[in-house]
Each structure stands twice: as C-alpha cells, then as structure tokens.
Amino acid sequence: GDSVTQMEGPVTLSEEAFLTINCTYTATGYPSLFWYVQYPGEGLQLLLKATKADDKGSNKGFEATYRKETTSFHLEKGSVQVSDSAVYFCALSDPYSGAGSYQLTFGKGTKLSVIP
Amino acid sequence: GAGVSQSPSNKVTEKGKDVELRCDPISGHTALYWYRQSLGQGLEFLIYFQGNSAPDKSGLPSDRFSAERTGGSVSTLTIQRTQQEDSAVYLCASSLGSDYSVHEQFFGPGTRLTVL
Numbered sequence: 001g002d003s004v005t006q007m008e009g010p011v012t013l014s015e016e017a018f019l020t021i022n023c024t025y026t027a028t029g030y031p032s033l034f035w036y037v038q039y040p041g042e043g044l045q046l047l048l049k050a051t052k053a054d055d056k057g058s059n060k061g062f063e064a065t066y067r068k069e070t071t072s073f074h075l076e077k078g079s080v081q082v083s084d085s086a087v088y089f090c091a092l093s094d095p096y097s098g099a100g101s102y103q104l105t106f107g108k109g110t111k112l113s114v115i116p
Numbered sequence: 117g118a119g120v121s122q123s124p125s126n127k128v129t130e131k132g133k134d135v136e137l138r139c140d141p142i143s144g145h146t147a148l149y150w151y152r153q154s155l156g157q158g159l160e161f162l163i164y165f166q167g168n169s170a171p172d173k174s175g176l177p178s179d180r181f182s183a184e185r186t187g188g189s190v191s192t193l194t195i196q197r198t199q200q201e202d203s204a205v206y207l208c209a210s211s212l213g214s215d216y217s218v219h220e221q222f223f224g225p226g227t228r229l230t231v232l
Contacts, residue, residue: 032219036223042206042225042227043120043207043223043224043226044209044223044226045223046220046221046222049220089159091159093217093219102147102164102174102211102219102221103149103150103151103164103172104149104159104161104221105161106158106159106160107158108158109158109159
C-alpha cells in the first residue's frame with residue numbers, strides 16, 4: 001500500500017537557520033503531495049501542496065518540490081522563526097490506488113523547535 | 117466562515133463503555149473524513165463519506181468502530197466497548213468534494229479520547 005516516510009524528530013534550530021525536513025513516498029498511482037502543520041494547541045492546517053511532478057508548492061516562506069524520479073517532497077525554509085515551531089506532517093492522496101477515495105496517508109510527523 | 121467543529125473536545129471513559137464523537141463539517145462540503153492520531157501509530161485514516169455514496173470504511177480498525185452521516189452533513193463516530201488502545205485524538209476533516217483538484221481537506225480541532 002501507499003506510505004510516507006519522513007525524517008524523525010525532534011529538530012531544534014536557532015532562529016534564522018535553514019530548515020530541511022525530508023519526505024519520501026511510495027504510491028500505487030500518481031499522488032498529490034502535501035505538507036500539513038500542527039501548531040501547539042491547534043488543529044492540522046494545510047501548509048502547501050503539489051499535484052504533479054516538478055510542481056513547487058510554497059507558502060509562508062516554506063517550499064517543497066514534487067520529485068517523481070526520487071519519490072520525494074522535501075520541505076525547506078531559508079530562515080526559520082520562533083513562530084514556525086510546530087509539528088510538520090508530509091502526506092499524500094492517491095485516488096488511483098484502488099480504494100476509490102481521497103484519504104490522506106501521513107508520515108509520522110516531525111517536531112520542529114526554533115529557539116531565539 | 118465557520119470551520120470544522122468537533123464535540124466533545126475531551127472525553128474520558130471507562131473501558132467497556134460506548135462513546136459517540138460528533139463532527140460538523142464546513143457548510144457545503146460534501147466529503148467528510150475521520151482520522152485517528154495516536155502516539156504509536158501517527159495519523160491513520162478511518163472512514164470517508166462522499167455525498168450519498170456508500171462510505172469507504174477500509175480504515176476502521178475493528179467492528180467496534182462505526183460511523184454515520186445524517187443528511188449529508190453532521191457525522192457521528194461511535195466506538196463500542198472501548199479499549200485502552202482506543203485512546204487517541206480523533207480528527208474530522210471535510211472537503212468540497214472528491215474532485216481531484218479541489219480535495220483540500222480542512223481539519224477540525226479533534227476530540228481527545230482517554231479510556232481508563
């Protein structure tokens with residue numbers, strides 16, 4: 001079945017440091033890829049998405065590029081802030097997997113802490 | 117506008133009791149999902165409703181779990197004879213539909229279930 005693997009956390013960075021959170025996937029069909037973020041005490045929010053190969057999703061200074069050849073969707077940000085401290089989830093939706101629905105398959109999540 | 121709401125926000129129950137968790141999706145969203153977030157398993161898909169179609173129950177972990185969606189809107193997830201391993205945060209999400217290009221899912225704040 002489909003699966004998502006993302007780097008284990010927690011990750012602790014100083015403010016203005018460069019962030020990379022690795023994400024790779026396996027899928028039966030041609031999935032859409034997502035990054036969701038969960039801030040402390042809040043619900044899951046969509047951060048960015050990409051629906052086809054070589055698409056770049058971006059939002060709030062975060063970027064991720066859909067790389068079909070390496071089955072990856074790594075999250076990057078050039079300069080993190082304390083307010084970016086959260087748990088980040090990589091996910092895919094594969095409507096052609098045979099299940100017939102659009103449920104999200106999530107990675108385990110990576111907790112990011114940014115210190116001043 | 118209003119987002120996805122869930123009730124109760126917290127539920128503590130004794131092993132063997134039945135519980136009902138409620139989800140109110142965003143108005144006009146035809147697709148509704150339930151997920152479970154637990155420490156050991158991460159985020160797991162449970163069940164999916166789309167309009168009047170038969171639900172996709174492929175993620176339900178046992179026959180103690182069931183869900184219904186009345187009038188294409190509110191959904192209730194029922195867990196019978198709860199076990200300690202059912203302790204988790206239960207998340208509901210809704211989306212405009214199952215169309216490939218508009219299936220961004222919006223998540224509710226979750227119900228934290230604790231089974232003693």
